[in-house]
Amino acid sequence: MQLRGSKQAAVAGGAVIAALALAACSSSSSSSSSSAPASTSSAPASSSATASTSASGTINAAGSSFQNTFQQAAISAFKSVNSNITVNYDSVGSGTGRSDLYSNTVLFAGSDSPIPASEMSKVPAGKTVLYFPVFIGPITMAYNLPGVTNLKLTPTLIAEIFQGEITSWNNSAIAAVNPGVSLPSTAITVAVRSDSSGTTQNFSLYLTKAAPSVWKLGSASTIKWPSTAHAGAQNTGVASIIKSTPGAIGYVDYTDAKASNLSAALVQNKAGDFVAPSPSGASTDAASATIASDLTFAAADASSAPTAYPISYQSWDLVYSVQPNANDAAMLKAYIGYLLGAGQQLLPSLYYAPLPSSLDQKAVAQLNQITG
Amino acid sequence: MSATVQADPATPAGSASGLSPRRPLGDRVFQVLALASGLLVLVILVLIAITMSQQSTAWFSSEGWSGIFSIDWDPAHNKFGALAFVYGTVVTSVIAIVIAYPVSMGVGLLLTEVVPRRWSQPIVYVIDLLAVVPSVVWGLWGFLILNPWLQTIYAHIASAVNGIWILGNLFGPLNGNYVSGESFFTAGLVLAIMITPIVTSLSREVMATVPAADKEGAYALGATRWEMIRGVVWPHSQVGIVGATLLGLGRAMGETIAVALVVGASPTIASHLFIPGYTMPSVIALQFGEATVGVFRAALIGMGVLLFVLTIIVNLSARAIVGRNARRMRGTA
C-alpha cells in the first residue's frame, strides 16, 4: 500500500530536516549574527549621533516594558532613516533583558534600573557594560474621587496611604495639605501591581528616598503590599481598579494614565511645591540628578527646582563596550545614536520626557566607547 | 504472539520475538527507530528535571524547607515563600473540577444514553469546538469581557450573602466591600470551561465500555433510564470518570496564560473566592520578566519544579485509579 512508502518518506524527511536544522543552528552564532559580511568594517566611526552608516543586519533587543511604546515608535521611524538595519525589541521585562545580555542573546537590553549588586557576578568576565539613558517618564498618583480635582499629596502621605496606615480620605493629614477642599469620608482603596515591573521598582525607590523614615516596604520590582491593597496586573489592571472603584488611588505610568484618562494628584517636591505630573516636570527633576560617570542616576526626587515633578524615573539601554564585530558596533551606534538624537523628538507625543540636554550630550559622547 | 509459517524458504519469516539474525535489515532498523522515539520521552523528562532543579538550587539553599512554604513573598527583603501560590493553584483547580465534574458527567451521559447515535454529532462538535479554542483567547476574552461583567455580578452576590455563616466567608466581600472580577472564582470558572471537553471525552469513553447486556438487563427489569444509569452505568464508570476528572485537574493546575489574565495578581490566602489571587504558573509568567537573576529567578523556576512534581503526582494518581478500576471491573464483568 502506498502509505508505507509515504511513512518511510516522512521519517526520512524528518531526519533530513533535523539534520538541516542542526547544521543551521551550529553555523549561526548568537543572535547578533548579521547577514552582511564583515567587510562592512569600513563603517564610519563618527562621533556625532548620525544614523547614516553602511552597517546592516538585525539588532535583537529585549527588556523593560516601560520602554516598549518608545522603542516601537523609534524602530518604525528608524526604518525610514536606515532601511538596512532591522531592530527587534521585545518587552520581556528588565530582569530578563539583562539576563539576555549576559548570555549574549541580545545586543542591547532595556533596563529601568542599573545592574543590581546581586547580578554583578553574572556579567561575563572582562566585559564592561555601558549605560545609555533613553528617556525620563513620570509616574502618576492616579485617583478616583468624584468631585475632587487637583488633589495634593506629600511623600509622607503617599507612603502612609500605600502602607495602609491612612484609611479614609477625610483623614486630617490629607485635609491639612488640601485646604478648602471637601474630602469625602470614602475609604481609601489602594491599587497596586503584583506582577513585577520597573514602575513598582522606581515608585518604591522614590518612597525610600523621599519618605525614608515612614516607608518600610523597601524597593523592588515586586513589593509585599498590605493585605488591604487591591492588586491588578499591568498598568491597565491598576487603571481599571482605579476607574471602577470610587476612593481608589494607585500608581500608573504617565503614558498609560493618559491613555486610560485618569485624574492624577499633585505631588509635593523637595522645594515644597505641589506639581502635577508632566513630561517637562519630569525632565526638570532629572536635570538635577547626580549623574555617575557611567551615566547611572536616580531621577526620583532628585531636584529642588520648583517645577520638578518628583516621581520620575528613567530607563537605560545597556550595551557591552566591546562588540564581537565591527558591524554590530556600527549598528548599535547608529540605532542608539538615533534614540539619543532624532528619536528624542518622538517622545513628547508618546507622553515621555526627553533627556535633559547635558545628559543627552554625555550619552552621545559615550557612543564612542562602543568598539568592535 | 505470532505463529509464522514459512511460505518460501528464500524469504525469512519475520518473527515477533527477538532480533534473530535472519530478520531483514529494514525490520531491525525500524525497531531501533521506534525504540529511540519511545526513549526520547524519558530523555526529555530527565533533562527537564535536571536542568530546572539546577537552576532553582539557589532558592532551596537560601530559604530552606520552611522558608519555601512560608506565606511571605517579599522580593524587596529577599523573602520567597511560595505558600500563597500553592494555595491559589489548589483553590482555582478545585473550583474548576467541582464545576467540570457534573457538567462532564451530564454531557457524557447525554451522549451515551440519551441522544441517539445519529443525532449526537452536533453535541460532539460543540465539545470539540470548546477544546480547540486556544487558552490565550480564553484569557483575552476573560480579561476584557468576563472580568468587568462578573465584577458586577459578584458585587450583587456578595452583598446578598454578606454575614451569612459559611456563604459569607466564601462568597462575601473581603474587608468591607472588596470583590473583584479578577479573582480565584473567575479563574476557576475559566479553567472549568477549558477542561470540560477533555473530561467529557474521557468520561464518554469510559461510559461506552459498560456492557450492553447489563444495561438491557436493567431495562428488562423495568428500570427507567435514570435508574439504569444509577444502577449500571455509574458503578461501572464512576471510578473511570474520577480518573478523567483528575486528569482534568492536572491540566487545570498547569494552565498559565488564561489564568494569568483573569486571576488578578495578588498573593493572598483567604477563604473568600471573589478576590484576586495568584497561582504558581501565573506568577512565573507575570514576574519572570523583571526577576533579578539570582534567588528571585531561582524561586520562580523552583516553583516550576514544584508545579511539575504536583502535576505528575496528580496524573499518576489518576492513572492508578483508572487502572485499579479496570482490574476491579474485569473481575465482576
Place this chain on the structure above:
Amino acid sequence: MAITTDQRQVDLREPSGFRRATNQFATGAMWFAFLCMLVPLGFVLVTVIAKGAGIISWQFLTNSTIPPNILPANIDGMGAAVVGTLEITGFAAVMAIPLGILGAVYLNEYGGNRPLARTLSFFSDVMTGVPSIVMGLFIFTIWVLHFGYSGLAGSFSLACLMLPIVIRSSYEMLRLVPNHLREASYALGATKARVTLTVVLPSAIGGIVSGCLLAVARAAGETAPLIFTILTVEATNPNLFSGANTALSTQIFTNATQPYTGATDRAWGAALTLIAIAFILMIVARLVTARFNRYSR
C-alpha cells in the same frame, strides 16, 4: 435490543409518577449540563467574531509589519504573526508527529508488557501532564541561553508539548486494531515492520491523523512556551532557524493588557485568526476520520 424504553403503551412496565419525574429531571439536568458548555462557547465565539471581524482583511492577514501599539487598528496588520505561527507550529509538527507515532508503535507493537515499555508508557503519561510553561522554561534554559532566540526554539518547545499527546492518542488507536489482522499478516510471512507499516498503521490512520491534527491545533494556540523562546518581534521573519520571530498567541497576550484600543483591536483580530486556524485543523481532522473510517469498514 432494549424494547422496553420506547414502549409507553405497555402498562405493566409504566413507572410510577415519582420515578418518571426523577427520570425527566435527570434528563433535564443532563441537557442543562450541555447548555453550560454551550453558553460560554457561544459567548466567546460571538465576541471574538464580532470584535475581530471588523479588523480582519487581506491586509491584516498578510501585511508583514506589526504596527506600534499606539496606532489605531486599520494600519498594517498581524501578517508577521500569522506566518510565525504557521512556521513554528508546522515545524514542531514535523518533528513531533513522526517521532510520536514511532514511539506509540514501539509501545504497542514491540514493547508489550516488558518493563521498559511499561516504564516508557508511564513516562509518556507523566509528560502529558507537564505544564506548557515548564516546557518553555526548559527550552529557554538549554537552548535559548546558548543559541539565542529563534523560531526553532519555539518549535522545540511546542514539539515537546505535542510529543506525548501524539504518542498517547496514536497508542490508543493502535491498540484498537484487532489482533487477527496482525496474525493474518504474520501468517502470510510478513516481517514485523511490514505488518506495522502496511496493515496496522493504515487501519488506525484515521484516528492517528485526527489525533495529530488536534495536537497541532493545541500547539498553535500555546503561548507560554513561546514567550520564553521566540522574543516577539514586529516584522515577518521567514527564517525559522535564526533570528527572533513572533506568533499570533504571543501577540494576543502582549496586546491584551495594553491601554491602547488599536492594540486590543488587533488582539481580537489575531484571536479570530487563531480560532479559525484551529477550527480548520479540527474540521480536517474530522473529515480524515470520516473518510478513513468509510475506507476501512
